[in-house]
Amino acid sequence: MRFLMIWLAACVLTSTAMAANSPTLERVKKNGYLRCGVNEGLIGFASPDAKGNWTGFDVDFCRGLAAVIFNDPNKVRYTPTSAKVRFTVLQSGEVDLLSRNTTWTMSRDVQLGLEFIAVSYYDGQGFMVPKKLKVTGAKQLNGATVCTNTGTTTELNLADYFRANNLKYKIIAFEKNNEVLAAYDAGRCDAYTTDASGLYAEKLKLKNPNDHLILPEIISKEPLGPAVNHGDQQWADLVRWTLFALVNAEELGVTSKNVDQMLKSPNPEIRRLLGVEGAFGEGLGLTKDWVVRLVKRVGNYGEIFERNVGQGSQLKIKRGLNALWNKGGVMYAPPVR
Amino acid sequence: MSWWRTRRTQDLLFQAALLGGVVLLIGGMAWNAAGALERQNIASGFGFLDNTAGFDVVQTLVPYDETSTYGRVLIVGLLNTLLVAILGIVLTTLLGFVIGIGQLSSNWLVAKLCRAYVETLRNIPLLLQLFFWYFAVLRALPIPRDSWNIFGAFFLNNRGLYVPGPVTEPGFGLVVLAIALGTMGSLLLSWQARRRREAQGVITPVALQSLALIFVPALVISAVVGFPLHFTWPVLEGFNFEGGIVVLPELMALVIALSTYTASYIAEIVRAGIQGVAKGQIEASQALGLKRSPILRLVLVPQAMRQIIPPLTSQYLNLTKNSSLAVAIAYPDLVSVFAGTTLNQTGQAIEIIAITMGIYLTLSLLTSSAMNWYNARIALTER
Numbered sequence: 001m002r003f004l005m006i007w008l009a010a011c012v013l014t015s016t017a018m019a020a021n022s023p024t025l026e027r028v029k030k031n032g033y034l035r036c037g038v039n040e041g042l043i044g045f046a047s048p049d050a051k052g053n054w055t056g057f058d059v060d061f062c063r064g065l066a067a068v069i070f071n072d073p074n075k076v077r078y079t080p081t082s083a084k085v086r087f088t089v090l091q092s093g094e095v096d097l098l099s100r101n102t103t104w105t106m107s108r109d110v111q112l113g114l115e116f117i118a119v120s121y122y123d124g125q126g127f128m129v130p131k132k133l134k135v136t137g138a139k140q141l142n143g144a145t146v147c148t149n150t151g152t153t154t155e156l157n158l159a160d161y162f163r164a165n166n167l168k169y170k171i172i173a174f175e176k177n178n179e180v181l182a183a184y185d186a187g188r189c190d191a192y193t194t195d196a197s198g199l200y201a202e203k204l205k206l207k208n209p210n211d212h213l214i215l216p217e218i219i220s221k222e223p224l225g226p227a228v229n230h231g232d233q234q235w236a237d238l239v240r241w242t243l244f245a246l247v248n249a250e251e252l253g254v255t256s257k258n259v260d261q262m263l264k265s266p267n268p269e270i271r272r273l274l275g276v277e278g279a280f281g282e283g284l285g286l287t288k289d290w291v292v293r294l295v296k297r298v299g300n301y302g303e304i305f306e307r308n309v310g311q312g313s314q315l316k317i318k319r320g321l322n323a324l325w326n327k328g329g330v331m332y333a334p335p336v337r
Numbered sequence: 338m339s340w341w342r343t344r345r346t347q348d349l350l351f352q353a354a355l356l357g358g359v360v361l362l363i364g365g366m367a368w369n370a371a372g373a374l375e376r377q378n379i380a381s382g383f384g385f386l387d388n389t390a391g392f393d394v395v396q397t398l399v400p401y402d403e404t405s406t407y408g409r410v411l412i413v414g415l416l417n418t419l420l421v422a423i424l425g426i427v428l429t430t431l432l433g434f435v436i437g438i439g440q441l442s443s444n445w446l447v448a449k450l451c452r453a454y455v456e457t458l459r460n461i462p463l464l465l466q467l468f469f470w471y472f473a474v475l476r477a478l479p480i481p482r483d484s485w486n487i488f489g490a491f492f493l494n495n496r497g498l499y500v501p502g503p504v505t506e507p508g509f510g511l512v513v514l515a516i517a518l519g520t521m522g523s524l525l526l527s528w529q530a531r532r533r534r535e536a537q538g539v540i541t542p543v544a545l546q547s548l549a550l551i552f553v554p555a556l557v558i559s560a561v562v563g564f565p566l567h568f569t570w571p572v573l574e575g576f577n578f579e580g581g582i583v584v585l586p587e588l589m590a591l592v593i594a595l596s597t598y599t600a601s602y603i604a605e606i607v608r609a610g611i612q613g614v615a616k617g618q619i620e621a622s623q624a625l626g627l628k629r630s631p632i633l634r635l636v637l638v639p640q641a642m643r644q645i646i647p648p649l650t651s652q653y654l655n656l657t658k659n660s661s662l663a664v665a666i667a668y669p670d671l672v673s674v675f676a677g678t679t680l681n682q683t684g685q686a687i688e689i690i691a692i693t694m695g696i697y698l699t700l701s702l703l704t705s706s707a708m709n710w711y712n713a714r715i716a717l718t719e720r
Contacts, residue, residue, distance in 0.1 A: 084677055088686050091377060112684040113377030133576075143575040145496055150664065150677045155392040159403045170395050170496075170577070172587070174667045175677065183667065186475040187495050188586065190576050230377050 022234035024096055025069070025285050033075045036062035037095035040080040042177065043201040044309040044317075045101050054078045057308040058099040060298050061120060061226060065097070065242055067297035068290050083152050084175060087112050090229060097239055099226045101195065103153045108227075117240045119225045122321035122330060124218030125157045126196040128203060131213050133190060138217040142167040147180050147189035149173065154194050157220040181205055195222050200315045238284045245291045247333035248273055249300035251324055256299040259292055273336045280336055301331065370687060385683045386411070392678060394669045396585055407679050414671035415696060421591055421670065422657040422700070428596035429656060430649075433603025440608045451604065458601035464662055466598055471590035471666040478586070481577050492571055498584040499571035508562030515555040523547030587668035591660065599656045603649060610645035611637065642715055650708035654701045661697075671696060 028034050038046035038058055046056040054076075063073035081089050081100060090098045091113055101123070102108075104116040127146075129135045138161070148154045150173040162169045172189055174180045181202050184192040192199070196218060203209050226243070228236050249255075252270050254262045262270055271277040275288035282288055298304060305322060306312045323329025340346060374381050386408035393403055398416040401409055439451035458466070478495040479485060485493040492499040523546070530541040559565060571581035614637055622636045663670035664677055676693040680686055 084681055087681075087684055091379065091686075107682075108684070111380045113374075113379035141576075143577055143579070145577060147667075150667075150673060150681070152681070155678060156682070159392050163403055169393070171393050172395055172667045173669070173673070173678065175664045175673075179665065179667070182472065183475065186472060187480055188475050 022232055022238065022285055024228070024232045024235035025238060028069060028096055032070075033077050034062060034066045034069065034097075035077050035079060035095045036065075037079045037081045037086060037089050037098040037100055038062070039100045040082055040177070042101065042198060043204055044313055044315045045197065045201065046078075046080075046099075055308070057121065057304060058101060058226075060304045060308060061099045061243070061246075062097075064246065064294050064298040064304075065239065067293045068238075068242055068286060071293050071297075073297040082175060083149050087114065090114060090227065093229070096235075097226055097228045101197065101224045102227060103195075104223045104225050104227075105153060113230045114227045115230050115236050117226045117228065117236060118243050119223040120243055121197065121224040123195040123197050123222040123224050125154055125193060125220040125222060126199050126218055127215040128184075128192045128199045128212050129190060129215060131211050135191075135213075135215070138215050138219065139165060139167070141169065141191055143169070144190040145170040145172060145188070146191045146193050147172045147174070147184045148193050149177065149180055150175055152194070153220070153222065158193055161219040177202065195224070197224075197309065197315075197317060200309075200317050204314055234285065238286070241284060242294065244333035245273065245294055245336070246298075246301040246304065247324070247331050248336060249291065249295050250302040250331075251326070251333070254291075254295055254300060255303060256295055256297075259295045263292070269335070269337075278337075374687070379684065381685065381688065383688055385685050385688075388683070390679065390682070392682070394674055395667075396588065396669055407675075407683065410679050411671075411675050411692070414669065414674040417669055417674075418657075418660055418663075418671040419700075421588065421595065421660045421663065421668070424592045425595040425599070425656050425660065426653050428592065429599040429603060429652070432596060432600035433652075434607050436600060436604035437607025438611070440604060441611060455601045455604050458598055459605075463594065463598050463659055464665060467590065467594040467662055467666060470594045471587065474586050474590050474593075481573060484573070484578075490570060492573075492578055494578075495586060496577055496583070497586050498589070499578045499581050500584070501568035501570050502580065502582040504567055504569055506565040506567070508559075508565040511562060512555050512559045512565065515558045516551060519551035519554055522550045526550065585668070587663070587666050590666055591663050591668050595656050595659055599652050599659075602652050602655075606645055606648045606652065607641075610641040610643075613644045614640045639715065643712075643717060646708060646712040646715070650705055650712075653704050653708065657700055657704065658697060 036059075038054065038056075041047045042056070044056055046054060046058045049055050059076075059078070062076045062078070066075045067073040069075075079089060079095050081095075081098070086098055086100055086102060087108070089095055098114075099120075101121070103123075104119065108114060109116050127138050127141065129141075135141060141162075146158060146169055148158065148171065155171065155173060158169070158171060161167075172183065174183065177198075180192065180194075183189060185206055192202070194202070196214065199214050203212055203214065206212060226239055228239055248269075252267070252273060254270060254273065259274070263274055263276055265271065268277065272280065273291050275281055275291065279288040281290035284290070299307065302319075302324075305319065309315045309317045310319065319327075319329055321329050322331055325332040371381070387406050389403075390405055390407050390410050391403055394401060394410070394413055396417060397413045398420065399409075399412060401413050436451045436454055439447050440455070442448045442451070475495050478493060481494045481496055483494070484499075487493070490501050523543070526543050526547055530543045534540055569580040571578040571583075618636055618640065619632060622632045627635070660670060661672040664673040667673070671693060676689055680689045683689070
């Protein structure tokens with residue numbers, strides 16, 4: 001009985017001991033590295049290069065956080081997660097955040113004990129078809145067999161779209177991206193559906209990328225963004241404002257190349273962002289020059305976008321919705337003040 | 338010696354303590370998990386089974402559409418798993434026995450080929466074989482427009498094997514009833530024949546009579562009600578064939594991979610079972626003047642079966658459990674649609690995994706008890 005009491009007490013203590021400050025930030029600092037859940041391999045978003053280094057849009061966000069916390073973007077340990085296990089990996093505390101093209105939906109936000117931080121990439125679901133099918137629009141896909149991933153919003157959107165348009169279809173759902181692609185390449189299905197960004201990335205892996213066409217229709221809203229566990233608001237704030245800082249830096253013209261000159265800028269907004277005026281970073285448990293570290297190491301939002309998925313990459317995705325709000329997109333970050 | 342110091346009491350106490358420890362550990366884990374879920378505001382419970390699923394499943398043995406519930410998804414997935422398990426068990430048993438007996442063949446080539454089969458198949462991981470069959474099948478088959486056409490009724494392409502689908506009309510129930518009654522009658526007949534053989538040693542042939550009893554009344558009734566069954570034919574429409582029944586390439590690949598892989602183990606079990614029968618038994622029956630076929634049927638097989646059944650049961654269990662690899666090639670089994678898609682849509686990981694584990698456990702225990710029953714029936718009865 002005594003043993004049981006001690007054991008119960010130990011359980012209660014360990015669960016309540018970390019309440020002050022941000023327990024996640026404390027843990028990250030103690031570990032000496034950030035644990036980041038990423039995609040298993042999606043070119044442009046998260047994939048290991050020939051030397052085994054992770055690169056991509058989602059990876060750069062993790063690197064940015066590491067730069068903010070440690071002033072070293074390499075202090076990250078990546079956990080590749082499949083669509084199926086990603087939430088469990090986060091919930092069980094195996095990673096400090098999920099930065100893995102994950103759609104922010106109400107049920108995920110409310111029922112899974114997660115907190116979606118903000119939108120880092122506005123995406124939508126599209127279709128890829130072989131050109132030889134001579135299909136030019138999604139409405140011509142009546143009776144088609146469609147390949148996709150299991151355990152994603154994609155399956156639901158697909159069902160909704162075909163139902164709404166009174167079209168027949170068959171769904172073949174695989175667990176891993178590679179198998180979806182292999183089956184599509186082998187002609188098992190007429191169309192491949194996933195988020196448009198994913199289509200551009202996966203298309204590059206096909207035997208003859210030029211024989212395939214991405215249809216113009218976008219059939220769903222897929223706001224992708226990082227997620228953390230519920231219950232550590234300060235950690236959520238830190239992650240959220242790191243993303244906002246990246247967007248604000250782009251809006252204010254602060255880049256990895258000019259950040260040192262920008263410290264001398266007379267513009268009060270830039271001075272606040274870079275910590276020359278005010279001490280906004282200290283509220284996050286950091287130093288006030290946190291954005292200088294961030295932008296110097298990984299660049300601003302626009303630089304990250306272009307380098308990984310935009311014109312500087314193989315994917316050549318246009319900014320579209322992801323352009324800044326004053327440049328025709330919807331990327332809009334609250335101000336630092 | 339006082340009673341609490343006896344060996345028996347101490348043993349009991351020790352076992353009670355161990356049991357208590359196990360209960361405490363499991364209870365503690367459950368309590369901890371429930372607490373963690375509550376702290377993180379993760380919804381729990383089984384209410385989600387009544388929610389609308391909203392996604393489609395490519396192969397359903399019961400009516401299902403996007404408006405069905407997650408509970409329905411569970412049933413659909415379970416039936417798909419059962420389908421693979423049953424097809425796989427039947428095929429693997431046939432193949433395993435053929436290869437197993439083949440290994441003992443006096444024909445050098447046959448024996449070596451069977452040996453090579455066993456050594457190759459059981460030494461390559463099942464998942465790789467599954468991918469091999471799936472992608473080999475897919476690559477080998479033509480696109481729908483160039484389907485291989487068999488008698489204008491069967492079409493084979495990389496979307497599956499399309500066969501005419503039966504559609505029943507009113508009156509079909511009567512035919513089924515006639516077949517059922519006929520089957521019962523024929524069972525009665527063979528039981529009588531057996532009793533007669535055991536009592537009087539007279540062998541009464543009943544095969545023809547049984548067949549007649551099953552099919553003649555059924556044929557007569559279907560003629561009377563006007564053959565209450567017709568077929569829908571698969572027809573190429575747009576991308577794919579419509580109508581008829583489709584056997585998915587995923588199902589084909591999964592059944593082939595599971596049954597060929599498991600057959601390599603069963604072949605070894607069968608070989609060991611046959612070789613395990615004492616040589617003297619065969620020599621004795623030869624001495625009695627029995628011919629080759631009755632020796633096999635009456636002496637060798639019954640004794641070999643006793644050694645084959647228990648390990649065969651575990652192979653059946655393995656096959657059923659291995660069918661959960663289906664998710665790798667998009668066959669919509671229980672793990673794929675329930676422990677996969679449903680888990681992801683609802684996030685109820687603990688409940689869903691518990692249900693799934695419970696189902697596999699139940700399936701395995703059922704298979705196991707059926708096989709044990711059969712084993713007890715054929716076991717050596719000592720008089």
